[in-house]
Amino acid sequence: MIGIGGYLLMGFNEKLFEENFTFAFKATVSNNFLIATKAFEDFWRKNNKFLMSADDLYGRILYYAVNQQFKKAATKTADVYLVKDSQVSKYKNKAVFLSTNDYVTSICRTEKPKKLPSKAKYKLELAQGNQNNNNQLLLDLDLPEISVTNMKKYAIIGYRYINGEMRHLNIIVPDSEFQELLFDKDLLGNVKEYEQYVPEELIYDQVSDLKNDIVATLKEAKIL
Secondary structure, three states, X not given: OEEEOOEEEOOOOHHHHHHHOOHHHHHHHXXXXXXXXXXXXXXXXXXXXXXXXXXXXXXXXXXXXXXXXXXXXXXXXXXXXXXXXXXXXXXXOEEEEEEOOOXXXXXXXXXXXXXXXXXXXXXHHHHHHHOOXXXXXXXXXXXXXXXXXXXXXXXXXXXXXXXXXXXXXXEEEEOOOOOOXXXXXXXXXXXXXXXXXXXXXXXXXXXXXXXXXXXXHHHHOOOO
8 A cells, every 4th residue: 555645545546537527517517506506595685684594404405405406407418427316225315426447426415525425324334445456346326225247446526515616526545444545536626617518507407497497395394
């Protein structure tokens, strides 16, 4: 094990990482976050008086907006990654996963750019795919039955959005013990760059559509 630049290099294959997290991957991820945060911000601003005393809902609604946008865009991004919405706990909590040839990637809020998110059983299990060996197994996340197949490597899209600003957005790869980072790639600088590839009217339509989803879901939950 050799430490370089603050990372534990345990046979990490950067070439394989770049083959999975291509320009198209970064562009679609950045665009989805752009749409999700615009829809969330517009929703939150228009409902601020009603929700001003419900700060605990801020993160939950933002998390919903991000995940929902990735699911809504799934047919458009299927040639880059496959989107799966899976139950990850016995309490029926769900998370969105992006699957490429060699990686499965989850989306999590993180406090700092190079800090791992809070631990969860499914994250610890998926991180086992980052062991430096070829005898890896994949745990199917659809509980309660867990099937076993060949395992992919695991990465996380970490983000923090607060007070109308995306503080960080990056792809991080944990070690197999979910203690340290093997690698990270910043995406925050790409959001504005990739925005130019999508027509403004298309962004507007997707933002409006997602905002309608947020309102409908909160009404169904009797929050609005």
